[in-house]
Amino acid sequence: MNTHMGSTGGCQCGQVRYRLSDAPKALYVCHCLHCQKQSSSAFGMSMWVHRDAVEFTSGKLSFWSTRGDSGAEKICAFCDTCGTRIYHATDDGMDILSIKAGSLDDSTWLRPTCHLWIKRKQAWLRVNPDHDTCYDTEPPSDEELMRQWTAARTQAGAKRAQCSDMSGKD
Ligand SMILES: [Zn+2]
Ligand SMILES: [Zn+2]
Numbered sequence: 001m002n003t004h005m006g007s008t009g010g011c012q013c014g015q016v017r018y019r020l021s022d023a024p025k026a027l028y029v030c031h032c033l034h035c036q037k038q039s040s041s042a043f044g045m046s047m048w049v050h051r052d053a054v055e056f057t058s059g060k061l062s063f064w065s066t067r068g069d070s071g072a073e074k075i076c077a078f079c080d081t082c083g084t085r086i087y088h089a090t091d092d093g094m095d096i097l098s099i100k101a102g103s104l105d106d107s108t109w110l111r112p113t114c115h116l117w118i119k120r121k122q123a124w125l126r127v128n129p130d131h132d133t134c135y136d137t138e139p140p141s142d143e144e145l146m147r148q149w150t151a152a153r154t155q156a157g158a159k160r161a162q163c164s165d166m167s168g169k170d
Pocket of ligand 2: 033035036
């Protein structure tokens with residue numbers, strides 16, 4: 001199973017660079033208006049990685065803070081030169097950085113497990129509720145996001161193992 005340890009990423013101008021030494025804990029899309037504004041686009045994509053597993057290898061980050069709908073302070077880190085948002089962090093004791101997943105060098109493997117704030121989704125965007133868990137607003141807990149991600153990765157791993165078993169029988 002490819003855990004995507006060792007994935008690298010960075011900002012648009014290339015000065016800020018990072019490397020991940022552990023697999024993501026969750027990956028989801030958020031359609032809330034904060035995320036639309038933050039990304040200057042249709043939605044935000046968040047990939048949770050343990051703080052200790054993110055190594056910044058070059059560049060200078062700047063920080064800005066805001067309060068989410070929960071009232072908790074959210075620290076937003078962005079490239080000092082080009083302004084690309086790199087991660088968000090909340091002081092909730094989880095020690096998780098929410099990496100903005102579009103900053104990865106290789107995004108071909110990304111497959112979010114759920115959509116948050118569907119009620120704010122831009123109308124043109126089609127989401128398949130048979131495939132993806134959709135929440136009107138926030139999910140019931142952070143743990144649920146992590147459970148979904150782990151379950152989806154385990155299923156994908158099991159499917160790949162099955163396929164290679166079958167090809168082994170030919
Ligand atoms: Zn930059
Ligand atoms: Zn959001």
